[in-house]
Each structure stands twice: as C-alpha cells, then as structure tokens.
Amino acid sequence: MRSGHWKVWTIGVAGGAPRQVTSDAAEDTDPSWSPDGRRIVYSSDGGNRDLADLFVVTPGAAPVELHAVTDSDYAGAPAWSPDGRHIAFETGHGDSDGSRGTQLAVIPAPR
Numbered sequence: 001m002r003s004g005h006w007k008v009w010t011i012g013v014a015g016g017a018p019r020q021v022t023s024d025a026a027e028d029t030d031p032s033w034s035p036d037g038r039r040i041v042y043s044s045d046g047g048n049r050d051l052a053d054l055f056v057v058t059p060g061a062a063p064v065e066l067h068a069v070t071d072s073d074y075a076g077a078p079a080w081s082p083d084g085r086h087i088a089f090e091t092g093h094g095d096s097d098g099s100r101g102t103q104l105a106v107i108p109a110p111r
Contacts, residue, residue, distance in 0.1 A: 008042050010059060021059050027052075030077050034109070035084040041066075041109075043076040043089075052076045054089060056110055064110060074102070085109055 008021040031042040051074040057063040078089040092102035
C-alpha cells in the first residue's frame with residue numbers, strides 16, 4: 001500500500017523488484033492468478049463504487065470489469081477454477097460486511 005490505496009503488485013518467483021499492476025484511485029484487493037499464470041482476477045471498488053466488483057487484468061494491459069457478468073451490488077474474494085474456465089466469488093446485494101448475507105457464485109471466465 002505505497003500510494004495510500006490497496007493495489008495489485010507482482011514479483012518474480014526468484015525475487016527482484018515488485019511491479020505495480022493496478023494504478024487507479026481504487027482499493028484493489030483479493031488478487032488471484034489464473035491457472036495459466038497470464039491473468040489476475042481481483043476485487044475493486046473502482047474508485048467510485050460504494051461496494052466492490054470484479055476485474056480481470058493481464059499485467060501490462062487495461063483491466064476488464066466483470067460487472068455485467070456478476071450482476072450484483074458486491075463481488076469479492078474471487079478465485080479461478082483449476083481449469084481456468086470459471087471464477088468463483090462472494091456476492092451479495094447490499095453491504096459487503098455480511099449484514100444482509102452473501103452467497104457463493106460462479107461465472108464463466110472471460111476469454
């Protein structure tokens with residue numbers, strides 16, 4: 001959290017300098033690498049949202065928002081399926097603190 005906001009960073013397996021993947025004015029959390037190691041799904045408030053949604057990014061490219069796919073007020077804690085074809089995540093309509101409850105959802109991963 002060097003900028004005062006949570007961001008997604010990567011670092012090589014052998015070490016080296018960390019590289020910042022996300023840089024907007026959002027809180028970007030819960031990153032999860034795709035099984036092929038090419039993409040990262042993460043949760044973000046997008047800078048202007050009250051509640052988080054999901055984004056997928058290929059390091060070095062612009063993030064892709066998954067809101068049209070998630071269709072919820074809150075989406076967080078994403079994880080890829082072992083075959084990379086789906087993304088599981090916590091979802092809910094209302095507060096992300098669980099006061100209205102959350103559920104587990106699965107969506108097709110973007111290609």
